[in-house]
Amino acid sequence: MRAGLTARGEDPGVVDQILALDARRRQAVTERDRLRARHKEVSRQMGQALARAHQEPSASLQAEALREEARALSQRIADLEQEARRLEAEMEGLLLTVPNLPRPDVPVGPDxxxxxxxxxxxxxxxxxxxxxxxxxxxxxxxxxxxxxxxxxxxxxxxxxxxxxxxxxxxxxxxxxxxxxxxxxxxxxxxxxxxxxxxxxxxxxxxxxxxxxxxxxxxxxxxxxxxxxxxxxxxxxxxxxxxxxxxxxxxxxxxxxxxxxxxxxxxxxxxxxxxxxxxxxxxxxxxxxxxxxxxxxxxxxxxxxxxxxxxxxxxxxxxxxxxxxxxxxxxxxxxxxxxxxxxxxxxxxxxxxxxxxxxxxxxxxxxxxxxxxxxxxxxxxxxxxxxxxxxxxxxxxxxxxxxxxxxxxxxxxxxxxxxxx
RNA sequence: GGAGGGAUCGCAUAGUGGUCUAGUGCGGGCGCCUGCUAAGCGCUUGGGGGCCCAAAAGGCCCCUCACGGGUUCGAAUCCCGUUCCCUCCGCCA
The missing domain is CATH 3.30.930.10 (Bira Bifunctional Protein; Domain 2)
Structure with missing residues (x-):
């Protein structure tokens, strides 16, 4: 890919920029998904706790605790989500400026x-x-x-x-x-x-x-x-x-x-x-x-x-x-x-x-x-x-x-x- | 331009804040059963992303109910915007 860009007279450095952005994006996505899985689990438990609450008073206390945890998770997920999107948009923007790569039988030339x-x-x-x-x-x-x-x-x-x-x-x-x-x-x-x-x-x-x-x-x-x-x-x-x-x-x-x-x-x-x-x-x-x-x-x-x-x-x-x-x-x-x-x-x-x-x-x-x-x-x-x-x-x-x-x-x- | 209605899995539909995983029918696929066919029975079902794995196979997770925002611990469901489709009115080649 670098060679193809060079042949076109483009700066191959953009490839490294894109790869770096992608690595950071994937890191954010992985962590976000992990937290989301946990958040889903907590929400589910809270639903069950609330359903029991009118019979067991302790269940409503439990639900309150879960609500707090979910709230914290939700905030962190939103932050990571924003980060992932920002990186993705930046990467997308760069990708859109990269021209197509020439087929191997295209002669290399300046103009x-x-x-x-x-x-x-x-x-x-x-x-x-x-x-x-x-x-x-x-x-x-x-x-x-x-x-x-x-x-x-x-x-x-x-x-x-x-x-x-x-x-x-x-x-x-x-x-x-x-x-x-x-x-x-x-x-x-x-x-x-x-x-x-x-x-x-x-x-x-x-x-x-x-x-x-x-x-x-x-x-x-x-x-x-x-x-x-x-x-x-x-x-x-x-x-x-x-x-x-x-x-x-x-x-x-x-x-x-x-x-x-x-x-x-x-x-x-x-x-x-x-x-x-x-x-x-x-x-x-x-x-x-x-x-x-x-x-x-x-x-x-x-x-x-x-x-x-x-x-x-x-x-x-x-x-x-x-x-x-x-x-x-x-x-x-x-x-x-x-x-x-x-x-x-x-x-x-x-x-x-x-x-x-x-x-x-x-x-x-x-x-x-x-x-x-x-x-x-x-x-x-x-x-x-x-x-x-x-x-x-x-x-x-x-x-x-x-x-x-x-x-x-x-x-x-x-x-x-x-x-x- | 005005007034309404709508968009849910390939198709058709159910679903008005949590009941773990969006239900059901049809279609498609695989299998069973079966002289043949049909019927019946069971299983299955699209796309995107991430992680594990040398890779493939495979596994796990997340997203996806037109699209994008918002409310909420939690949205197919409530609110706002956009797009597209439909009905009626007006205008028009």
Missing amino acids: ASGNRIVRTWGEPKAFPFSPLPHWELGERLGILDMERGASLAGSRFYVLKGLGARLQRALISWFLDVHTREHGYTEVYLPYLVRSTVLVGAGVLPKFGDNLYRDAEEDLWLIPTAEVPLTSLFRDEILPPGSLPRYYVAHTPCFRREKAAAGRDVRGIKRVHQFEKVECYKFCEPSASDQELERLVADVEDLLQRLGLAYRVVLLCTGDMGFQSAKTYDLEVWAPGSGEWLEVSSCSTCADFQARRANIRYRPAEGARPEYVHTLNGSGLALPRTIAAILENYQQEDGAVAVPEPLRPYMGVARIEPAQ
């Missing part, structure tokens, strides 16, 4: 420079002209309006119009159709506002609250990803034998304040405060999670291949992984107009990290002890960046954008023509 490109698919498209970035294409086609988005809600908000809005809807429908009909996922519709405990379960709180929008009056938070409510679908449940793996897919909006990224990626729709995403999520047995992650990545790659978008699969190193992740693959699509690889999906296994926080267990067999499930999540896919990639990759010399084959039934057109 994105340590990531490893696992494979690439397709060739970055060559253009006989100079390809435009999506924000210029979008404005010229009359399907993307950054200014009106800003006038409604500020920077990093945007408006999609006409075939732009329809393109987004087509992608969402097609993603959901492929995942449900061909990849075995069950579609779910989820709350976009959740309680803080749900954010804690997913590993977003307590550490990353400043990236979230929140209704303080109701203590409800806008979800930054569907992963958050999906994680807590079975919070505090024990899934019966034979119910794993379970695959879910959900389309939701995602809300992120992007405070930490102020000033970065300000052009276009690469980084925005509100965007749509289709999210794949799996619950599985621990022994299956490594294969399930590979299959999850394959399910998402399937979409990119059918869209004809060149992409690369990047295995994130320890220094670049998310807090809750044990192993993450990013899928990046080449965007010729912007001249960069756009992260359109991030597929992770959280192993039992989220399951512990949200208390999601399963019973391996009838009568067996419950164990924590493993959870996996992956975008399939994030909409704005996918739209950007499609616009930039499918732009034509005449200014139009071709519609990728799989989307034509959903779009009803084969081309998005420039606005007149």
